[in-house]
Amino acid sequence: MESYEADQKWWRTRFIKGKMLLMIVLLVAFPFLVDKQWLSVAYTINYYILAALGVQLLIGYCGQVTLGHAAFVAVGGYCSCLMVMFLPWPEVLRHAGLAYPISMICAGLLAGVWSVLFGLPSARVKGFYLILTTMAAQWITVDLIIQQYVSQVGGRLQSFSIPTEALKVGPWLLKEPSEIGTWTLESDAKIYYLSVVVVAICLLATGNLLRSKFGRAWVAIRDNDIAAETMGVNIVWYKLIAFFVAGFFGGIAGAFHISTLSFVSPENYPWTYSLIWVGVILIGGVGSIQGLVFGSIFVVGVFKLLELGAGLVNIHLVEYYPQLEWLTMKVDILKDVTFGLAIILFLMYEPNGLSYRYWQLKNYFNLWPFSYQAK
Amino acid sequence: MDIFLQLVTTGILVGSVYGLVALGWVVIYKCSGVLNLAMGELTLIGGYVCLSLYSGFCLPLLSQTGFCYSGFVKWMGPGAALGLGVMGSLVVGFLLGLLTERLFLRKMIGEPILAVIMVTVGLSFFLKGIVFLVWDTDLRVFTPPVFPSTDLRIGGHLVDGVVRGGIGINQVYMWAFFASMLLMLAFILFFKYTRWGLAMQACADDEMAALSLGVSAKFVYALAWGIAFMSAGVGGTVLGNINGLNQSVSYLGLLVLPAVVFGGLNSVPGAIVGGITIGLIQNLAGGYLDQFFPGGIKEVAPFVFMVLFLLFKPYGLWGWERIERV
Numbered sequence: 001m002e003s004y005e006a007d008q009k010w011w012r013t014r015f016i017k018g019k020m021l022l023m024i025v026l027l028v029a030f031p032f033l034v035d036k037q038w039l040s041v042a043y044t045i046n047y048y049i050l051a052a053l054g055v056q057l058l059i060g061y062c063g064q065v066t067l068g069h070a071a072f073v074a075v076g077g078y079c080s081c082l083m084v085m086f087l088p089w090p091e092v093l094r095h096a097g098l099a100y101p102i103s104m105i106c107a108g109l110l111a112g113v114w115s116v117l118f119g120l121p122s123a124r125v126k127g128f129y130l131i132l133t134t135m136a137a138q139w140i141t142v143d144l145i146i147q148q149y150v151s152q153v154g155g156r157l158q159s160f161s162i163p164t165e166a167l168k169v170g171p172w173l174l175k176e177p178s179e180i181g182t183w184t185l186e187s188d189a190k191i192y193y194l195s196v197v198v199v200a201i202c203l204l205a206t207g208n209l210l211r212s213k214f215g216r217a218w219v220a221i222r223d224n225d226i227a228a229e230t231m232g233v234n235i236v237w238y239k240l241i242a243f244f245v246a247g248f249f250g251g252i253a254g255a256f257h258i259s260t261l262s263f264v265s266p267e268n269y270p271w272t273y274s275l276i277w278v279g280v281i282l283i284g285g286v287g288s289i290q291g292l293v294f295g296s297i298f299v300v301g302v303f304k305l306l307e308l309g310a311g312l313v314n315i316h317l318v319e320y321y322p323q324l325e326w327l328t329m330k331v332d333i334l335k336d337v338t339f340g341l342a343i344i345l346f347l348m349y350e351p352n353g354l355s356y357r358y359w360q361l362k363n364y365f366n367l368w369p370f371s372y373q374a375k
Numbered sequence: 376m377d378i379f380l381q382l383v384t385t386g387i388l389v390g391s392v393y394g395l396v397a398l399g400w401v402v403i404y405k406c407s408g409v410l411n412l413a414m415g416e417l418t419l420i421g422g423y424v425c426l427s428l429y430s431g432f433c434l435p436l437l438s439q440t441g442f443c444y445s446g447f448v449k450w451m452g453p454g455a456a457l458g459l460g461v462m463g464s465l466v467v468g469f470l471l472g473l474l475t476e477r478l479f480l481r482k483m484i485g486e487p488i489l490a491v492i493m494v495t496v497g498l499s500f501f502l503k504g505i506v507f508l509v510w511d512t513d514l515r516v517f518t519p520p521v522f523p524s525t526d527l528r529i530g531g532h533l534v535d536g537v538v539r540g541g542i543g544i545n546q547v548y549m550w551a552f553f554a555s556m557l558l559m560l561a562f563i564l565f566f567k568y569t570r571w572g573l574a575m576q577a578c579a580d581d582e583m584a585a586l587s588l589g590v591s592a593k594f595v596y597a598l599a600w601g602i603a604f605m606s607a608g609v610g611g612t613v614l615g616n617i618n619g620l621n622q623s624v625s626y627l628g629l630l631v632l633p634a635v636v637f638g639g640l641n642s643v644p645g646a647i648v649g650g651i652t653i654g655l656i657q658n659l660a661g662g663y664l665d666q667f668f669p670g671g672i673k674e675v676a677p678f679v680f681m682v683l684f685l686l687f688k689p690y691g692l693w694g695w696e697r698i699e700r701v
Contacts, residue, residue, distance in 0.1 A: 230701070
């Protein structure tokens with residue numbers, strides 16, 4: 001490569017640009033090609049990608065292990081929900097449909113600041129103790145502050161149900177089908193498009209951040225933070241920035257998520273989800289953006305397959321083996337068992353995750369018919 | 376002053392149970408360096424196994440065929456049945472610990488620390504799911520109740536033939552305290568006076584040296600996990616006697632983490648002291664600070680304390696300080 005810029009470009013050849021175009025076409029045409037239930041799977045995958053993005057930044061690129069990310073997603077979700085419902089927006093903004101997107105960004109900023117607050121211990125502790133402080137962040141935020149104070153805003157009991165007119169992006173209401181020309185676009189499809197746009201913007205932003213000064217500093221901190229400090233990297237500053245950016249993306253994930261729910265309650269963000277998102281990046285591969293996508297697709301796909309399997313068992317086998325009915329009633333528990341087993345098996349036998357296998361596959365095709373790259 | 380003494384007493388009694396579970400955690404960390412986040416589910420398993428041995432058990436898949444086992448309590452009184460149930464859960468816990476270490480953790484020796492922690496997290500999901508598949512998610516209590524529900528009163532005065540005033544000690548807590556102290560004493564004697572205990576101490580002190588002297592590391596790791604399962608099992612049994620067994624017992628098992636942070640990750644007496652301190656903090660915070668927070672602060676107080684403590688003394692009271700070099 002001739003210049004540093006040309007070397008750092010993401011899409012260097014025309015073949016790659018063609019593949020990107022094909023992917024964009026497929027993503028846009030997706031709602032028209034598949035059944036309606038797969039749209040909810042698709043936007044759940046996107047939600048997991050957004051939520052795990054912060055975790056991947058912190059664990060994979062900066063080396064700070066965090067087990068409390070659901071707290072920041074919850075902060076983002078609640079901030080966006082409260083802003084959309086209670087803030088007196090001027091009519092101009094409401095009609096233009098900018099209330100929800102602006103609230104998303106504000107939710108991200110608030111979650112980022114909150115994340116920095118709980119990232120402050122990283123200046124003093126590392127490793128296992130940082131895991132404990134982030135776990136404490138999870139419990140203090142969701143179980144104490146959100147459950148007891150924020151949920152009570154406005155005199156409601158425990159959950160906010162969001163009115164449908166509040167979620168408006170541009171001229172399109174998210175919760176109701178709308179007409180475009182002669183087509184009707186279902187609400188699920190609109191939420192899916194919103195998720196694709198948000199995920200694309202966030203992943204591009206993260207990719208840019210990672211090939212800049214920040215990304216290099218984070219990788220230095222991950223590999224050997226004492227050596228990084230002796231080389232002049234201000235590790236406390238960059239660690240706090242990492243927490244802020246991770247919280248920012250978590251907040252955006254939370255703000256996006258409320259458009260898929262009919263009501264927001266603290267039970268949507270238990271500690272289990274923090275662990276699931278760490279599991280997502282471990283299954284997909286720590287330290288790479290494709291790892292996020294692969295991990296999310298795997299985890300959400302496995303959950304969906306379990307549900308489908310339970311449904312099939314319910315329909316076909318229950319007449320012959322009535323004892324198996326308890327399987328279908330306990331699908332949630334089966335999901336937990338499968339997820340736990342998946343994490344354990346991946347960490348034992350495939351510690352580099354799915355993105356390593358993808359890289360091997362890509363290399364096989366890139367180098368064929370040779371088997372390695374000669375110097 | 377009465378309330379303060381009452382809270383302190385209850386705190387110490389409950390804290391001894393946390394200390395017992397923390398002891399199991401520290402044994403695993405000392406001997407094999409594994410930071411175990413599945414402690415909550417280990418307490419669950421021990422509690423449910425004891426419950427099944429005590430009051431009977433039907434295998435879910437074969438319940439149509441009537442393969443049921445009626446439980447110890449049908450043959451003997453509640454006290455003896457609970458004692459036998461605890462013995463049974465100790466044996467089952469030990470075997471499960473050996474099995475867990477062999478299946479899941481043998482391959483993770485030498486892997487980076489995040490991978491090992493996440494394997495224990497995966498183990499916690501897996502064990503929790505298995506427990507809820509076999510026994511339902513409803514609240515299960517020990518029927519017939521083992522301990523009488525009237526409180527013991529200390530330091531009160533006799534009124535109409537019944538002692539009133541003074542400090543009330545729930546009988547369950549008292550027996551929990553005795554059980555924890557007994558088991559802790561048993562473990563300390565085991566470490567000090569038996570060959571296997573000495574081997575574990577050697578491995579915890581300096582693994583290379585112990586290996587070169589003929590101590591088998593795999594044996595020590597397996598023993599460590601067995602001990603952790605046993606201690607967590609007894610902890611789960613007594614906690615289950617207090618309020619019934621369901622998912623909340625696993626949250627109590629997570630309280631072991633602030634306890635070991637306070638006492639020092641590497642120290643067994645630190646774990647016991649840490650457990651008692653966490654019990655004290657929980658009860659005192661619950662008693663005095665509950666009025667300021669609408670939903671109660673009892674669950675969160677140990678973690679807040681832990682975060683504050685980590686900022687001042689990260690290695691705990693008796694922990695070893697890690698000196699890092701480039």
